Amino acid sequence: MSTYLHLRAVPPPALRNSAAWLERLFEDDSETVRHRAGRHREEVLDRRYLDQERIYAGACPDRAEDRPQTQVVLGGRPVFRADPHKPPFLVLTAAQARRVARFLAIADFDALWDFSRDELLPRYGGVTAEPETWHAFASAHRELRAFYAQTAECGDAVVKWMPA
Numbered sequence: 001m002s003t004y005l006h007l008r009a010v011p012p013p014a015l016r017n018s019a020a021w022l023e024r025l026f027e028d029d030s031e032t033v034r035h036r037a038g039r040h041r042e043e044v045l046d047r048r049y050l051d052q053e054r055i056y057a058g059a060c061p062d063r064a065e066d067r068p069q070t071q072v073v074l075g076g077r078p079v080f081r082a083d084p085h086k087p088p089f090l091v092l093t094a095a096q097a098r099r100v101a102r103f104l105a106i107a108d109f110d111a112l113w114d115f116s117r118d119e120l121l122p123r124y125g126g127v128t129a130e131p132e133t134w135h136a137f138a139s140a141h142r143e144l145r146a147f148y149a150q151t152a153e154c155g156d157a158v159v160k161w162m163p164a
Helices: 019-027 030-037 049-057 094-106 109-124 127-154
Strands: 005-010 041-045 077-079 089-092 157-161
Touching (some): 005 019, 005 127, 019 089, 019 157, 049 109, 049 127, 094 127, 094 157, 109 127
Antiparallel strands (some): 005 041, 077 089
16 A cells, blocks of 8 residues: 555546546646646645544544535545556545535544544554644645635645555
8 A cells, every 4th residue: 555645636627537547646746737737736644544534533423414524535426447456546525625624624633533543543652642743734734724715715626646
């Protein structure tokens, strides 16, 4: 499994439901992506992205039918690649990205952390390493919040890629 998760904002008219197009979206440099998709915004989560997912997936939803917290990191409609051994791309519509942005705007990181800390701390050095671990996850939370806020403001969709 890859040690990184890439998220890119894409204007809905530029988005293609094609694994080949999505592969090119992530293979190209930022300038090429900006030219093809109209603009370029990307967030990259490091190897802790699966644990970052746990922080949000454990959050209580406002309404059972609307679960934006489960879409922050790994959520989205899969677009499968030709090679079945490679993970699919995940696509959030612009509406889903807006819901995620709203969730992150009001989410209390300390409450999310408190809910998941007992599960996460043993993997990162235990209680003695909590300040550093908390800081790393809080920093990723702020970056995700900023990414989704700008994405929602522009009305963009989000494509997620886990390099194989």
